[in-house]
Ligand code: SF4
Ligand code: SF4
Ligand code: FES
């Protein structure tokens with residue numbers, strides 16, 4: 001049913017600013033991004049927000065809707081309690097630029113530190129062979145749209161600001177997707193333990209809760225990587241075995 | 248109002264979330280505390296001459312007191328439960344799901360997603376004490392023996408005065424055994440051990456078999472959190488039930 005709702009949108013620059021109230025007329029089937037666009041069209045043409053596909057695939061429209069990191073284009077208005085004002089704020093974990101826009105470029109610098117795919121030698125007939133059942137596991141991680149909602153919600157970054165020491169869930173699964181690849185021969189276990197800081201993750205699964213692609217970030221990515229780190233660095237019997245056999 | 252910049256810490260439990268985010272951690276926290284208090288009390292209060300088999304007419308055995316290792320330690324006069332309970336306690340404390348549950352409900356780290364933690368130092372699982380959680384696999388190895396004992400008691404729970412029978416207690420023991428087994432066989436460390444550690448199944452020895460094993464554990468693993476709680480409740484209830492019928496407070500319902 002068309003109706004008027006109260007929107008509370010953060011406006012400001014470089015972290016300085018305030019929540020502004022807008023009464024907006026909404027129609028059936030609208031998502032939060034539509035309402036932001038309507039505010040731009042009718043009340044605040046200078047309201048900055050980032051978006052691109054409006055289909056939950058480009059990962060640009062991430063924001064905090066009623067305190068929850070979400071894609072604005074995938075959050076239907078009828079999924080929210082419209083009796084109460086709806087708060088829309090920028091992602092809290094990254095430097096603020098303007099209004100709903102934050103600077104997520106830190107993520108790209110982290111990505112560059114991950115060693116790229118290194119295929120093993122080709123077989124005698126000059127081909128690489130792998131099977132679908134072997135790559136199903138890493139294909140789950142490739143659904144990532146780099147919306148950085150998981151990075152935003154992760155308390156290690158959000159509440160403790162460990163951007164220097166912890167790569168964050170998005171890059172835990174990117175590392176996992178390379179490390180578990182059947183053709184890859186690179187070793188990223190030392191990276192994920194030391195620079196990646198996997199030990200900071202306490203598997204409380206907020207990343208998994210917010211991922212719009214429903215990737216099992218913790219169960220299928222981070223925990224298996226923690227087990228590999230445990231194999232190498234925390235398993236006394238395995239370590240002794242390696243010392244004795246030199247393997 | 249200045250908007251929090253990176254590294255700024257939201258005040259403890261502060262959030263703009265409007266949903267009942269506090270409900271799950273509260274329920275988990277209460278469950279843990281009730282269980283810990285009951286289990287500690289029960290462990291320190293063995294009943295009867297033979298604390299392992301509470302009830303003389305049945306073969307029900309409390310999971311808290313079995314196996315009775317005190318027989319092998321001359322002069323050990325404390326409760327035999329103390330020789331056993333560190334195994335499931337350590338297993339659950341280091342369990343990947345258990346960690347999530349108590350970090351959220353007991354250490355508030357964080358209590359829920361996008362909920363403030365206040366000012367505090369955080370080292371996660373890189374420093375003591377939580378770095379010890381990396382030893383989970385060793386508890387997995389040890390608890391496997393305990394699972395075998397639970398199955399022995401499962402079969403014993405069908406014997407009454409030498410005859411085959413079934414009572415309500417049989418179901419209570421069965422629930423404990425089945426959920427404990429599901430909980431252990433859905434473990435993340437087991438998933439890694441049976442095949443998760445392999446990248447190229449088509450190149451590894453017995454690769455196909457290990458891929459199937461990994462797949463199987465993965466299916467169970469999807470419900471690991473559910474089995475964690477079901478097995479926690481049923482193990483506690485099994486001890487309580489056996490204690491109650493052996494003290495005569497409750498009557499065991501006889502099916503045949
Ligand atoms: S599970 Fe780990 S990576 Fe994911 S949000 Fe929690 S601490 Fe961060
Ligand atoms: S893992 Fe999920 S939440 Fe994280 S960046 Fe990718 S799509 Fe977004
Ligand atoms: S606009 Fe592309 S994900 Fe929302």
Ligand code: FES
Nearest residue numbers: 342343344434435
């Ligand atoms: S991960 Fe929960 S029991 Fe191993």
